[in-house]
Amino acid sequence: MPLVPSSLVTTDWLAEHLTDDNLVILDASWFMPSSTRKPQQEWSEKRIPSARYFDFDKKIAEPSTQFPHMLPSPELFEKAVSELGINNDDAVVVYDTHGLFSAPRVWWMFKAMGHKNIAVLDGGFPAWLAGNNPIEKGELAAAEITVYKAAFEPEWVIDADTLESLLDDHSVAVLDARGAARFFGTEPEPRQGVRGGHMPNAKSLPFSQLIKDGFFIDKELLVNRFNAVSDIEQRLIFSCGSGVTACVLALGAELAGRKMLTVYDGSWTEWGSTYKYPVVK
Template identity: 40%
Template structure:
């Protein structure tokens, strides 16, 4: 699976025995992305709460879970190591790339995001269901975490001097420049020194990802074509949208700064840059 699949592909494979469909729509987010298609699902989908699949002990939102926690959640809903997984959400492409990236980071690459998500599925008048699938089937899942895909605060801080990679920030230009407030109360806006702003909205065409030529042009204009990249945002969520866009061009999984701006701005000693 190449990271992104079409509604036509999913329609043809709905009955596959090894296919797991995950609805990762969330009731709300810090950016006020609300659940716009309540109680409408793709047939056979299992609902997944991002909060339940994150590290509950962390003070930061959406923190990557331990392999043990991740494996337990997979086993709860019948995911095994040879399962094919399709993730989608009711925004089109918002929450689902985070789960896609998490599975890949845990060594499971048989996973793809539904391009256009639920809105595209509904707009094409495809069959829907009013309930998600409930399952009590327990299966074994053994994660193989690639630690290099999860960047820490210290690694991001040290990179300001070492310049081994470029941090690509998926937040809006106003937040990056320090001219618009952060949605999380008490956080200053601005950006990590030497980082590059690529708002996640720029890689989208409505609810779908832009085509490869458009994406390549975007990365070229940002001067990112030949750079090693680590993606960041407010909480590690929309960074995965831009990471998915990069994956479509390179077929490589990119690291995420998991604490992202929420962590960076909370630490008093963090250097913060703003627009000139």
């Protein structure tokens, strides 16, 4: 059984292990609501061999909420992952067609459900293509259904009320992955009815500052980015627009050696549209 060497693997590593037993590859591509691109259609037209499409936006998401792609219950996650043919002892590698954008969301989901052997492909599908690695297209044979069991780890996720109670707690740092203009409220939010600005005491750390040309920046630079906005012993809570790029920060923080990492799943879509929560500009 292959074990991922860390939470981030290279295309060379994946190419070397491509045909290993118990290795599952997931395409977690997702685009902003304003985009006309269709990620599942693109997956069917061109993908890493044997990659299965992981739909965290519509299918593997909590159905009983008004907010987009919220973390599903362990029971829903178990069912969906079992239908993808994934076992608890599988090594899972997740990629997206941006390079590094939505794949860390699925990495975080698996982490929250207790899966240890999970990694994101650095550089994503563009890096895979640039390396002249094999691709496939067309329909993929249905996976043999497994019996996956989640072991939910609640420290990976936080709700809005709990987060609000921690905003003045100096043992916590809230890091916002949105662009600086959205953070400071000088640029309107892309979703209607969502206020501009940020949470009291939150710090701005745009996810784009952790990435260069679709790859994570070097570990030393990652360490410096997080040290600039937080203390090493602080618990880090990550937020963004709708809980996707917050997971880029979570993965980057783990790569930088940080512990106590939590994602605010509802993120600014929930906070900015729920008027009982305070907003600063």
